[in-house]
């Protein structure tokens with residue numbers, strides 16, 4: 328789906344983008360009815376790449392057309408899910424592709440003002456983006472009557488200041504309104520009441536970057552890629568002690584181990600595979616046994632008890648204990664919880680403290696069971712999904728590496744009882760539907 | 761309040777920015793950034809000034825400043841070193857990076873050197889996980905770090921003047937397996953023992 332990549336070092340420049348066929352999709356879209364654009368995206372089967380995987384065309388169709396309020400398009404370039412760096416890659420190397428995707432989405436929902444929200448640390452992607460936007464304004468691709476049509480389209484580039492929770496869509500709305508990024512209760516959904524109480528379409532950077540290809544080549548071409556239920560391709564951000572980390576575009580349904588051992592160059596010398604978190608730090612970890620035969624797509628990962636999420640593919644080696652991994656993540660979520668909901672605010676901090684206690688060699692079986700119980704009390708019971716994003720790794724790490732936790736406890740752990748406790752709480756983990 | 765002023769050029773930029781939004785308060789984050797860029801941090805006087813510009817109270821501004829981790833309510837060092845501590849970076853040796861900076865500068869995370877040169881902080885994932893470990897120094901990323909590269913970087917920074925427009929990341933060559941393992945001396949016995957089933 329990327330363009331201009333055969334001109335390394337220049338792919339971010341408008342000329343290179345157009346030479347590679349860029350800005351054809353928006354020209355085509357301007358000649359289509361909004362309904363036809365939305366229908367095409369629906370037919371493509373594209374699902375949101377920001378984490379939740381919601382069908383993109385369906386989301387677009389939720390934007391009311393009869394409202395007299397302005398409609399806004401908001402691109403989520405906050406990319407803060409640990410292990411994820413594909414949006415940064417897109418914004419640095421292919422900003423015009425993201426911009427074109429935003430234009431098509433804006434036209435489809437009848438928006439004349441769009442926003443791109445960058446995380447505050449993205450100074451370099453922001454510089455590349457600003458240059459691209461300037462080129463587009465100069466060419467008449469943004470502003471009054473874009474591409475010679477009678478469609479006016481303005482763009483505001485916004486940037487945050489360090490808050491994971493601003494990446495959650497309603498937290499982002501609050502943040503963009505100049506407030507603390509406290510997620511909102513839903514409903515009302517942003518599509519109906521979003522930015523400044525107006526209908527707002529929020530999509531992830533990668534989702535929008537996928538749209539031009541679909542509109543230009545047609546949904547029928549897009550569905551040739553991927554599987555029956557997971558269409559097309561997806562970007563995977565790969566990190567950890569592996570041979571060749573980086574961003575990879577894979578057809579949905581790609582074999583996980585083939586990917587690891589082939590494209591990624593396997594494990595770094597002297598490190599054995601302990602597990603893989605396939606979709607960003609919020610999704611459950613997979614053991615090497617679970618990785619074998621797993622397919623990288625929505626159903627494939629769900630069948631193994633994990634999720635595609637944001638596609639942050641974190642490979643864990645045997646030189647770090649599962650307890651350390653969970654402590655690292657618990658610290659993250661405890662730090663990033665916005666504190667509005669009691670189960671999340673208290674739960675994340677509590678889990679962090681208990682894991683630290685275990686790591687210090689003072690933990691007990693009761694502490695492990697408390698972590699499981701607290702996780703159960705968090706998942707699905709809060710305003711946003713950050714609480715689930717803590718609960719899933721907590722239960723998954725204990726469930727899959729119980730020996731590592733037990734070995735650090737101050738007293739012997741009854742493994743049968745621990746397994747039974749896991750069994751009482753692992754219903755919160757994703758599973759095949 | 762009268763004490764706080766911003767240069768005319770910055771004020772013009774701020775007013776033009778506010779005008780791009782459907783609502784004045786929406787320009788909160790860019791305006792705070794403009795202040796921090798100009799002054800280095802955001803003082804109580806600055807919050808009053810920003811509140812006046814945006815049509816909201818100074819306490820509303822303060823709440824925002826406190827919520828977002830990148831805003832500083834007190835002066836920081838000339839160079840702000842923010843080392844990513846999140847999972848992918850820890851897996852690649854982030855602790856060795858923090859340790860080397862602590863040793864070299866004699867400060868703990870959250871502290872500033874007495875000469876005001878460096879502030880050290882541990883921060884969360886900066887979307888450079890594939891080129892971990894990494895740090896952000898003012899507005900610039902340094903990726904694929906090793907302790908040796910930290911030594912050289914600190915030396916280089918002492919001799920340089922911060923430039924907010926210098927944002928292009930420095931991505932070093934990826935450490936090879938040997939350099940990687942050197943950063944990872946931590947014991948893993950409990951885990952190894954556990955795998956052999958040595959627990960009750």
Ligand SMILES: Cc1cc2nc3c(=O)[nH]c(=O)nc-3n(C[C@H](O)[C@H](O)[C@H](O)COP(=O)(O)O)c2cc1C
Nearest residue numbers: 375376377403405406407494495496530531534712
């Ligand atoms: C705690 C939390 C953090 C999130 N962070 C991001 C993020 O950094 N970027 C992103 O695109 N979506 C993020 N999301 C998902 C958004 O809420 C939203 O689902 C997404 O932007 C919608 O776009 P999509 O349908 O194109 O995926 C986050 C969600 C949660 C619960």
Ligand code: SF4
Nearest residue numbers: 665667668671709711
């Ligand atoms: S679940 Fe956590 S992060 Fe989300 S709104 Fe509640 S307290 Fe905030």
Ligand code: FES
Nearest residue numbers: 844849886888889
């Ligand atoms: S974990 Fe450090 S940059 Fe992502």
